Amino acid sequence: MGFYHYLTFLIALLFFAIAEANSNGVAIVRNINELAQDSYGIPGLSHITVAGSVLHGFKEVEVWLETFAPGAATPIHRHSCEEVFVVLKGTGTLYLASNSNPKYPGSPQEFPILSNSTFHIPVNDVHQVWNTNESEDLQVLIIISRPPIKVFIYDDWLMPHTAAKLKFPIFWDEYQIQPVKDEL
Amino acid sequence: MGFYHYLTFLIALLFFAIAEANSNGVAIVRNINELAQDSYGIPGLSHITVAGSVLHGFKEVEVWLETFAPGAATPIHRHSCEEVFVVLKGTGTLYLASNSNPKYPGSPQEFPILSNSTFHIPVNDVHQVWNTNESEDLQVLIIISRPPIKVFIYDDWLMPHTAAKLKFPIFWDEYQIQPVKDEL
Ligand SMILES: [Zn+2]
Numbered sequence: 524m525g526f527y528h529y530l531t532f533l534i535a536l537l538f539f540a541i542a543e544a545n546s547n548g549v550a551i552v553r554n555i556n557e558l559a560q561d562s563y564g565i566p567g568l569s570h571i572t573v574a575g576s577v578l579h580g581f582k583e584v585e586v587w588l589e590t591f592a593p594g595a596a597t598p599i600h601r602h603s604c605e606e607v608f609v610v611l612k613g614t615g616t617l618y619l620a621s622n623s624n625p626k627y628p629g630s631p632q633e634f635p636i637l638s639n640s641t642f643h644i645p646v647n648d649v650h651q652v653w654n655t656n657e658s659e660d661l662q663v664l665i666i667i668s669r670p671p672i673k674v675f676i677y678d679d680w681l682m683p684h685t686a687a688k689l690k691f692p693i694f695w696d697e698y699q700i701q702p703v704k705d706e707l
Numbered sequence: 708m709g710f711y712h713y714l715t716f717l718i719a720l721l722f723f724a725i726a727e728a729n730s731n732g733v734a735i736v737r738n739i740n741e742l743a744q745d746s747y748g749i750p751g752l753s754h755i756t757v758a759g760s761v762l763h764g765f766k767e768v769e770v771w772l773e774t775f776a777p778g779a780a781t782p783i784h785r786h787s788c789e790e791v792f793v794v795l796k797g798t799g800t801l802y803l804a805s806n807s808n809p810k811y812p813g814s815p816q817e818f819p820i821l822s823n824s825t826f827h828i829p830v831n832d833v834h835q836v837w838n839t840n841e842s843e844d845l846q847v848l849i850i851i852s853r854p855p856i857k858v859f860i861y862d863d864w865l866m867p868h869t870a871a872k873l874k875f876p877i878f879w880d881e882y883q884i885q886p887v888k889d890e891l
């Protein structure tokens with residue numbers, strides 16, 4: 524084998540090495556269907572941390588994929604982070620108590636959640652998302668700022684703000700077993 | 708009309724008023740299909756600000772829905788915010804230059820972008836997202852932190868970091884005409 528053939532062979536090897544590195548791309552680009560999910564004790568909830576502070580070192584945002592079975596709901600709660608919902612499937616109801624009463628949330632406004640819609644929660648407003656559709660799952664992408672989230676949970680809409688139970692920190696992704704290759 | 712009939716009438720009126728307020732729920736819950744889109748001068752790009760700093764007063768996160776026609780791509784660029792992609796439709800390629808060379812990005816690694824996948828961009832790494840699929844749109848939700856985004860744009864992968872063009876601030880949603888009722 525002459526020098527140039529050898530060189531060609533080396534270059535071909537190099538390209539294979541690069542292709543191999545690229546196939547590791549699956550580690551950087553993660554299949555959402557293969558991510559771990561958990562209900563975190565909420566009946567009918569499936570929570571997947573798409574991008575998280577523990578799993579991926581995020582400090583400023585987290586992204587979750589949550590699926591609510593018919594009848595499933597978040598707790599009544601508030602937090603001081605920004606929160607955006609993007610509805611991927613299904614319908615439901617948003618209950619939102621604007622911050623008018625200083626002592627307790629009070630009776631919330633009801634907003635129908637439509638398919639292919641988006642809504643956000645004003646900072647510190649008490650809210651609840653409920654899959655009020657009896658036959659279809661509600662699937663949403665949730666974006667929050669400044670993880671880990673610090674949540675105040677209410678038993679009902681008349682519970683005083685001062686009695687709301689603090690949960691902090693909530694590392695949603697803490698218990699998820701993820702292959703290390705998911706990391707850069 | 709007796710007092711109790713009058714009271715019933717008043718209560719009915721009250722319920723109608725509440726129902727009216729609820730129908731305003733469409734203002735809080737926004738149909739993504741009805742949001743304004745723009746290409747911002749990038750051929751084959753459709754950008755929709757789902758949740759934005761100008762439109763909705765966000766200070767910590769923004770959410771965009773971007774659709775790349777076959778062959779369309781972002782510029783080669785970097786930024787110091789956190790950025791998460793969630794692929795809703797199609798496939799493509801992520802070009803990512805890890806921060807190994809101090810002077811210029813250098814030849815990027817290629818990662819195949821799969822449908823129903825997610826990936827994120829390490830802070831300050833130079834990157835480009837390209838719809839390399841010849842027949843299908845690539846549609847992604849993009850989440851960034853700390854809007855407005857401050858972007859450095861490169862003509863090519865060998866352009867020195869010091870020569871990259873600064874674009875700041877980029878208010879993606881600045882030119883979008885949105886009905887005021889979208890706001891709380
Ligand atoms: Zn919330």
Ligand SMILES: [Zn+2]
Nearest residue numbers: 784786790828
């Ligand atoms: Zn970017």
